[in-house]
Amino acid sequence: xxxxxxxxxxxxxxxxxxxxxxxxxxxxxxxxxxxxxxxxxxxxxxxxxxxxxxxxxxxxxxxxxxxxxxxxxxxxxxxxxxxxxxxxxxxxxxxxxxxxxxxxxxxxxxxxxxxxxxxxxxxxxxxxxxxxxxxxxxxxxxxxxxxxxxxxxxxxxxxxxxxxxxxxxxxxxxxxxxxxxxxxxxxxxxxxxxxxxxxxxxxxxxxxxxxxxxxxxxxxxxxxxxxxxxxxxxxxxxxxxxxxxxxxxxxxxxxxxxxxxxxxxxxxxxxxxxxxxxxxxxxxxxxxxxxxxxxxxxxxxxxxxxxxxxxxxxx
Amino acid sequence: xxxxxxxxxxxxxxxxxxxxxxxxxxxxxxxxxxxxxxxxxxxxxxxxxxxxxxxxxxxxxxxxxxxxxxxxxxxxxxxxxxxxxxxxxxxxxxxxxxxxxxxxxxxxxxxxxxxxxxxxxxxxxxxxxxxxxxxxxxxxxxxxxxxxxxxxxxxxxxxxxxxxxxxxxxxxxxxxxxxxxxxxxxxxxxxxxx
Numbered sequence: 001x002x003x004x005x006x007x008x009x010x011x012x013x014x015x016x017x018x019x020x021x022x023x024x025x026x027x028x029x030x031x032x033x034x035x036x037x038x039x040x041x042x043x044x045x046x047x048x049x050x051x052x053x054x055x056x057x058x059x060x061x062x063x064x065x066x067x068x069x070x071x072x073x074x075x076x077x078x079x080x081x082x083x084x085x086x087x088x089x090x091x092x093x094x095x096x097x098x099x100x101x102x103x104x105x106x107x108x109x110x111x112x113x114x115x116x117x118x119x120x121x122x123x124x125x126x127x128x129x130x131x132x133x134x135x136x137x138x139x140x141x142x143x144x145x146x147x148x149x150x151x152x153x154x155x156x157x158x159x160x161x162x163x164x165x166x167x168x169x170x171x172x173x174x175x176x177x178x179x180x181x182x183x184x185x186x187x188x189x190x191x192x193x194x195x196x197x198x199x200x201x202x203x204x205x206x207x208x209x210x211x212x213x214x215x216x217x218x219x220x221x222x223x224x225x226x227x228x229x230x231x232x233x234x235x236x237x238x239x240x241x242x243x244x245x246x247x248x249x250x251x252x253x254x255x256x257x258x259x260x261x262x263x264x265x266x267x268x269x270x271x272x273x274x275x276x277x278x279x280x281x282x283x284x285x286x287x288x289x290x291x292x293x294x295x296x297x298x299x300x301x302x303x304x305x306x307x308x309x310x311x312x313x314x315x
Numbered sequence: 316x317x318x319x320x321x322x323x324x325x326x327x328x329x330x331x332x333x334x335x336x337x338x339x340x341x342x343x344x345x346x347x348x349x350x351x352x353x354x355x356x357x358x359x360x361x362x363x364x365x366x367x368x369x370x371x372x373x374x375x376x377x378x379x380x381x382x383x384x385x386x387x388x389x390x391x392x393x394x395x396x397x398x399x400x401x402x403x404x405x406x407x408x409x410x411x412x413x414x415x416x417x418x419x420x421x422x423x424x425x426x427x428x429x430x431x432x433x434x435x436x437x438x439x440x441x442x443x444x445x446x447x448x449x450x451x452x453x454x455x456x457x458x459x460x461x462x463x464x465x466x467x468x469x470x471x472x473x474x475x476x477x478x479x480x481x482x483x484x485x486x487x488x489x490x491x492x493x494x495x496x497x498x499x500x501x502x503x504x505x506x507x508x509x
Contacts, residue, residue: 001340129332139327139349141371168336267489270333271444273422308446309420 056083057193104151247298350381367400401481
């Protein structure tokens with residue numbers, strides 16, 4: 001029922017009509033923003049500036065992967081390392097909603113500085129339906145402030161353009177496949193990045209731990225899926241809990257953080273059921289986390305709640 | 316004949332836009348309207364049917380749900396109330412809505428008690444997803460109960476003479492096994508009613 005070609009033709013026409021001057025597209029390297037970049041590039045060509053911001057909250061090797069991806073799809077990419085600024089702003093912030101707003105605002109400030117330098121008026125974003133639905137409005141309760149909607153500061157100087165606003169991820173993937181974008185099947189990753197996978201205050205040290213744990217979860221689940229042991233979940237990652245528990249490492253007492261593993265099956269992120277991962281694969285994940293980051297982590301647990309009542313990410 | 320027009324009345328639900336998407340996929344001409352839209356405007360736009368979405372308001376505790384009462388009073392087209400829309404429908408016709416003893420979040424087993432066009436093609440038992448704190452405890456006199464679950468007596472109800480149906484669960488989400496079929500049946504009800 002959804003025709004990607006029709007959508008692409010229509011979106012390009014609309015973007016051409018809407019964007020009069022130069023535009024900036026914020027690129028995380030995920031499916032939504034990459035599709036947005038490709039559509040906008042097709043619409044306005046070199047008047048588009050693709051910008052990738054390294055927040056320090058990205059997954060392992062992510063910035064390099066984004067650079068490679070944009071080289072492949074032939075869109076020039078500008079990169080800014082703003083990680084110091086993000087960690088500075090997040091100091092002392094433990095409330096998940098405040099975290100999301102702080103990150104949303106800082107993103108926009110970085111965009112605005114870049115825009116001013118280049119004379120850019122428009123900000124093109126890969127916002128999709130669940131982002132604005134969950135961000136809430138006069139009518140709808142706020143479930144989570146998505147950084148690109150509720151997190152936008154009210155005094156934003158750029159005009160926001162959102163070509164994917166009415167789509168869900170499964171539809172965006174269809175568009176990505178139609179456009180031959182190599183990362184069409186990449187799992188979703190939240191805009192605020194690993195900051196919402198560190199429960200409580202975000203520090204460089206904690207982000208480092210959860211980054212390693214996420215990498216292990218991804219590697220093991222992708223391996224198991226390639227071996228035909230399980231189908232690839234919608235999303236699969238690790239969360240660092242501020243709960244410390246006792247362990248015994250080499251006959252010595254250990255006292256470290258808890259890692260929660262989350263894997264969930266969904267079509268559109270609006271409902272989800274926890275993935276039935278075979279126990280031996282969970283075992284592999286737990287053993288690797290305990291061995292490879294055992295100096296920080298003493299316990300690994302698996303999240304078995306569906307959405308609803310829980311959400312996919314913990315914050 | 317032109318396509319059936321079914322509008323989604325937005326009561327602020329998380330899945331309002333999903334309802335719109337399911338209808339769109341079924342080839343229906345559809346749009347989302349805020350629940351403050353005057354009834355006359357919906358008629359002018361050519362509504363053949365309405366879906367009253369869910370939403371965060373606690374129907375047992377709140378008096379109104381935008382102009383949904385007006386639509387139920389004046390509409391001669393089919394109306395499908397979902398979750399809060401269903402609860403409001405029950406209260407509007409004299410039924411009762413109260414906090415559920417056991418709220419349902421996520422997976423439930425839907426058990427059909429009574430044949431109705433809305434459930435055509437569904438087995439007696441199927442998987443559905445729900446998300447609610449309140450529930451209909453007394454069904455209005457002109458309504459019959461169509462389905463229940465283990466923890467909720469009124470998962471579905473229908474008016475005895477008007478094309479009004481209320482569903483406590485959510486047919487618009489992917490995890491509801493026969494959700495699309497239920498929407499197809501509702502589209503059919505709207506088509507026949509034109």
